[in-house]
Amino acid sequence: MPDNAVNTFTQSNKPIWYFLLFWTALNLLQSYTLEVHGDEAYYWMYSRFLDWGYFDHPPMVAVFIRIGDSIMHNELGLRLLTVLSNSCSLYLIWLMLKKYTVDAKWFIIIASSLFILHMYGFTTTADSPLLFFTVLFYYVYQRYVEEDKWLQAVVLAIIVACLLYSKYHGVLLVGFTILSNIKLLTRKSFWLIAIGAAVLYIPHILWQVNHDYPSLKYHLFDRSAEEYHAEFTYLYPVGQLLMAGPLVGWFLFYSAFRVKIKDAFIRALVVNCIGTFLFFMATSAKGEVQMHWTLIAFVPLLMLVLISFKQSVYPPKWFYWLAVSNVALILLIRIALIFQFPIVTQYEVLKGYFGFRGWTKHVKQVVGDNYVMIRDGFQDPSKYNYYTNSAKAMSYDSRYYRKTQYESWPIEDSIQHKRVYYMQDGKDPFTTDSLLDKYNRKWYTVWINDVRTYQRLTIDVPQKKFDTRPGQQLSFNLVLHNPYNHPITFTDNGYLHKAFLEACFLQKGNDKLIASAGNDFKQISLQAGGQCKYTFRAKAPDVKGKYDLLFSIRTDPFPGSRNSPIISVVVE
Numbered sequence: 001m002p003d004n005a006v007n008t009f010t011q012s013n014k015p016i017w018y019f020l021l022f023w024t025a026l027n028l029l030q031s032y033t034l035e036v037h038g039d040e041a042y043y044w045m046y047s048r049f050l051d052w053g054y055f056d057h058p059p060m061v062a063v064f065i066r067i068g069d070s071i072m073h074n075e076l077g078l079r080l081l082t083v084l085s086n087s088c089s090l091y092l093i094w095l096m097l098k099k100y101t102v103d104a105k106w107f108i109i110i111a112s113s114l115f116i117l118h119m120y121g122f123t124t125t126a127d128s129p130l131l132f133f134t135v136l137f138y139y140v141y142q143r144y145v146e147e148d149k150w151l152q153a154v155v156l157a158i159i160v161a162c163l164l165y166s167k168y169h170g171v172l173l174v175g176f177t178i179l180s181n182i183k184l185l186t187r188k189s190f191w192l193i194a195i196g197a198a199v200l201y202i203p204h205i206l207w208q209v210n211h212d213y214p215s216l217k218y219h220l221f222d223r224s225a226e227e228y229h230a231e232f233t234y235l236y237p238v239g240q241l242l243m244a245g246p247l248v249g250w251f252l253f254y255s256a257f258r259v260k261i262k263d264a265f266i267r268a269l270v271v272n273c274i275g276t277f278l279f280f281m282a283t284s285a286k287g288e289v290q291m292h293w294t295l296i297a298f299v300p301l302l303m304l305v306l307i308s309f310k311q312s313v314y315p316p317k318w319f320y321w322l323a324v325s326n327v328a329l330i331l332l333i334r335i336a337l338i339f340q341f342p343i344v345t346q347y348e349v350l351k352g353y354f355g356f357r358g359w360t361k362h363v364k365q366v367v368g369d370n371y372v373m374i375r376d377g378f379q380d381p382s383k384y385n386y387y388t389n390s391a392k393a394m395s396y397d398s399r400y401y402r403k404t405q406y407e408s409w410p411i412e413d414s415i416q417h418k419r420v421y422y423m424q425d426g427k428d429p430f431t432t433d434s435l436l437d438k439y440n441r442k443w444y445t446v447w448i449n450d451v452r453t454y455q456r457l458t459i460d461v462p463q464k465k466f467d468t469r470p471g472q473q474l475s476f477n478l479v480l481h482n483p484y485n486h487p488i489t490f491t492d493n494g495y496l497h498k499a500f501l502e503a504c505f506l507q508k509g510n511d512k513l514i515a516s517a518g519n520d521f522k523q524i525s526l527q528a529g530g531q532c533k534y535t536f537r538a539k540a541p542d543v544k545g546k547y548d549l550l551f552s553i554r555t556d557p558f559p560g561s562r563n564s565p566i567i568s569v570v571v572e
Helices: 003-011 014-033 038-048 060-071 075-100 104-113 115-119 127-146 150-166 170-180 182-186 188-200 202-210 214-222 230-234 236-244 249-256 264-283 291-311 317-339 356-367 379-388 411-415 519-523
Strands: 371-375 393-396 420-424 433-436 442-448 458-460 465-468 473-481 499-507 510-516 531-539 545-555 567-571
Touching: 014 075, 014 104, 014 317, 038 060, 038 075, 038 379, 060 075, 060 127, 060 150, 075 104, 075 127, 075 291, 104 115, 104 291, 104 317, 115 236, 115 291, 115 317, 127 150, 127 170, 127 264, 127 291, 150 170, 150 188, 170 182, 170 264, 170 291, 182 188, 188 202, 202 214, 230 236, 236 249, 236 264, 236 291, 249 291, 264 291, 356 371, 356 379, 356 420, 356 433, 371 379, 371 411, 379 393, 393 411, 499 519, 499 531, 510 531
Parallel strands: 371 393, 371 420, 465 567
Antiparallel strands: 420 442, 433 442, 458 473, 473 531, 499 510, 499 545, 545 567
């Protein structure tokens, strides 16, 4: 074949269209056959209660799901926009790379080698819109950096806002891009981008303010590990190599960082790639970094690898066959998922994708039209809600767990004084039955009459941390807030289940000392939206050490909810 014919083929869109057709078809098939994951079901619940923000994430994932689910309520509908936007993202990356005369064959091989791109070809989480708007940002930025146009600035402002509405990680992309090209600050159009994006983001900022910044508190403080473990850091690069490709990840990183920076766009790719990976390496000092958090770094990594290939000699023949083997391995895993081979259904990380359609049917037969309450976890109640297309299940997030979006939804209001089917994964004296699914997952269950809970009530504590002596008498000036649209009281008169206000001193999530409020707590009544002050007296633990203190309202037979922030206490 003549050289000009080879060049025409390698730069042609035709092989890319064939690849994208296969890629899209595979993702559609995967989406249709694979049961919904717990995280996806949780975000589906977001779409049932559309808002400008949520406890864990901004709202874009809810919009993605709402659009697809309105077309068809099944797994494919939930994932439809993810599949389509993922394919669009790959095509936009190809268009950006055509400037550097990248080879179509290598584009197909390397894109197919990135394990993380396969994951978000069909899995719908907050990372799905983040990936799409990250690619869209680079696509428009490549043109904007070459030619300063007001229209491109307006489009970039919208894209930046969409990035931040997808996931807070989007701020890294914006920040590192500016860092790579400080001259942007001298463009008048840049300030249009900044102001425009900020204005578009105001609804989410106001949501955070009105809800007392739940997302910021959770991501900046509550997610930090109590103790640092070395594996947080040394396992981080291992995870990133796996996300890049189980067999070829190491070579892709090596190739990407050999690239020669010849223009502002390549510099932006390099700074974003290195900056994002180093940022999350640094955050491993605070706790475990989940492997997919670096998703936005793999977009520049993919482009840098292919640009590097073009700048220097293409990789040796052995790498071609290694890359093909890498793609084949990933495809085998995906086929095993489609046909639900035991090797994947029994694998702990993938178990959550299987069996919950049948589990929901079983539970539904037991409970009928009654509500379901599942302890400590947003995934199982969300799966039940998804497969029953309802909001009849909620998570009871105990003081030993963390808060979730279930504390903000009105489901808790609906179950008060109702008969509820309660489920948890551990046996307690009050659980009477058990439920076992075909994957040997076991829940201990009990029917609870006249349910009484106060999960959404919040307790403000002025102290954030303090030191004390063993056995010292302590006094806390608490402020109790009633978020409900109806009055509440803590008297036990007329209630089947008693209510208690407790101070809980915890170490590594385990009770070390529980102190209960006096009988004057029972006299408190709060109007809808009202608040009151209450002085709580307790004795410090007798044993020296570091403790987490929180205040919890417990109603029988539940373990108590997390109603206050955590206060750090040192007994010395």
